Amino acid sequence: MAQPGSFAALGECTMCARKQDTAFPDYCAHCGGSVVLPPTGPALPDTTDLPGMWRYTGRLPVTPDTAWLSMGEGDSPVVPAAGTADWCGVERLQFKLDHLNPSGSFKDRATAVGMAQAVRQRASAVVCASSGNAAGSTAAYAARAGLPAVVLMPEAVPPGKAAVARAHGAAVLRVRGDYSNTFRAARELAGRFGWINLTTTFVNPVAVAGLKSAGYELAGQLADPPGWIVVPVGAGPLVHGIATAYRELHGSGEVAAVPRILGVQAEGCAPVAEAFARGADEVAPWQHVRTRISAISDPLRGYPSDGTYTLRLVRETGGAMAAVADAEADEAANQLAYREGLLIESGAAAGLAAVRAERERGTIRGDESVVCMLTGHGIKTLSTDVDPGPVITGTDEAVRRLRARTELAEGMAG
Ligand SMILES: *Cc1c(COP(=O)(O)O)cnc(C)c1O
Numbered sequence: 264m265a266q267p268g269s270f271a272a273l274g275e276c277t278m279c280a281r282k283q284d285t286a287f288p289d290y291c292a293h294c295g296g297s298v299v300l301p302p303t304g305p306a307l308p309d310t311t312d313l314p315g316m317w318r319y320t321g322r323l324p325v326t327p328d329t330a331w332l333s334m335g336e337g338d339s340p341v342v343p344a345a346g347t348a349d350w351c352g353v354e355r356l357q358f359k360l361d362h363l364n365p366s367g368s369f370k371d372r373a374t375a376v377g378m379a380q381a382v383r384q385r386a387s388a389v390v391c392a393s394s395g396n397a398a399g400s401t402a403a404y405a406a407r408a409g410l411p412a413v414v415l416m417p418e419a420v421p422p423g424k425a426a427v428a429r430a431h432g433a434a435v436l437r438v439r440g441d442y443s444n445t446f447r448a449a450r451e452l453a454g455r456f457g458w459i460n461l462t463t464t465f466v467n468p469v470a471v472a473g474l475k476s477a478g479y480e481l482a483g484q485l486a487d488p489p490g491w492i493v494v495p496v497g498a499g500p501l502v503h504g505i506a507t508a509y510r511e512l513h514g515s516g517e518v519a520a521v522p523r524i525l526g527v528q529a530e531g532c533a534p535v536a537e538a539f540a541r542g543a544d545e546v547a548p549w550q551h552v553r554t555r556i557s558a559i560s561d562p563l564r565g566y567p568s569d570g571t572y573t574l575r576l577v578r579e580t581g582g583a584m585a586a587v588a589d590a591e592a593d594e595a596a597n598q599l600a601y602r603e604g605l606l607i608e609s610g611a612a613a614g615l616a617a618v619r620a621e622r623e624r625g626t627i628r629g630d631e632s633v634v635c636m637l638t639g640h641g642i643k644t645l646s647t648d649v650d651p652g653p654v655i656t657g658t659d660e661a662v663r664r665l666r667a668r669t670e671l672a673e674g675m676a677g
Pocket residue numbers: 368370396397463464495496497498499500501502558559608610611638639640
């Protein structure tokens with residue numbers, strides 16, 4: 264059993280179960296498997312006077328002396344769906360607004376814990392491979408920690424996401440090819456210079472443990488465990504975080520059940536969903552990425568064990584994996600923006616698209632309660648290459664133009 268709050272915390276290989284030193288994050292030295300920290304034991308009391316996720320100091324590998332790193336990550340609200348429950352055909356639909364984390368994505372939960380590790384180990388720098396959100400998150404927390412950050416991104420990264428990382432002063436480099444090439448470069452640089460790798464695959468088990476906070480929070484926010492928790496999946500660390508948190512709480516009798524997890528990928532890069540559909544136990548790396556949904560586009564080339572572990576976890580919850588088309592994810596993002604007031608990137612909206620599709624297929628029943636994790640803010644992927652709207656010279660012209668809009672016309676009679 265790992266010592267809560269201790270950085271000597273031993274990881275455990277998800278394939279061969281060998282214990283692993285997590286001081287220098289990487290995959291299992293013996294078999295290449297993904298490493299995670301074992302579940303923490305019977306719940307320790309939460310420390311209510313520490314900020315954000317540091318409240319869970321007893322359950323996460325953080326210690327109070329790094330709480331100054333907090334920027335208010337975690338504690339994201341859960342709200343009922345207003346206008347999209349009908350669209351999905353699910354009566355009891357809720358959203359966890361994890362896009363409201365400090366840098367605009369749930370990645371902050373992992374980065375905050377990983378950065379605390381880097382600070383405690385007096386690392387000279389941190390490095391991360393990222394399709395976008397981990398980049399901004401790493402750059403922001405590195406700025407706060409006073410550590411240099413090296414951020415590697417695939418060449419086709421959305422410019423807004425690179426801009427965020429650069430705004431915080433990170434050294435940003437784009438790597439030719441898809442995400443897996445970027446991943447390999449970060450791992451090589453971390454190994455060569457002893458930098459802490461904050462890439463949000465399973466490469467850093469200490470950082471990944473920070474994602475359990477999403478599950479602890481949900482369990483506290485909901486009266487009963489939901490039927491389903493919907494999680495967009497790249498490699499799957501957030502699935503691990505939520506499932507592990509619920510398992511710990513179930514083990515100690517604090518929740519009645521572990522909810523089913525619906526993991527969601529993009530059709531053009533769906534290694535885990537494809538293995539689920541085949542009934543396979545092992546996930547194979549994805550060869551040709553054909554999706555624009557970069558936030559969840561991880562071919563797992565070089566580390567398919569991440570996907571194999573995620574697949575196992577999803578099955579163990581009685582859940583399912585789904586894959587959605589880019590157009591479906593974009594449509595769900597539009598629905599969230601138009602009908603809920605929530606500006607969410609397509610990679611995160613993919614979850615809502617999957618709720619609708621899996622409801623139609625019968626995987627989800629209409630009377631089951633569903634919580635969708637909204638993992639990333641839409642602002643970083645918003646195109647600024649748009650018409651900012653017509654310029655008017657007076658109110659008469661305004662009235663004429665506004666009456667042309669059916670939703671306004673009736674209220675503008677006379
Ligand atoms: C990284 C990311 C995911 C995928 O999460 P993993 O835990 O890496 O599988 C989902 N949604 C968004 C918006 C992300 O940035």
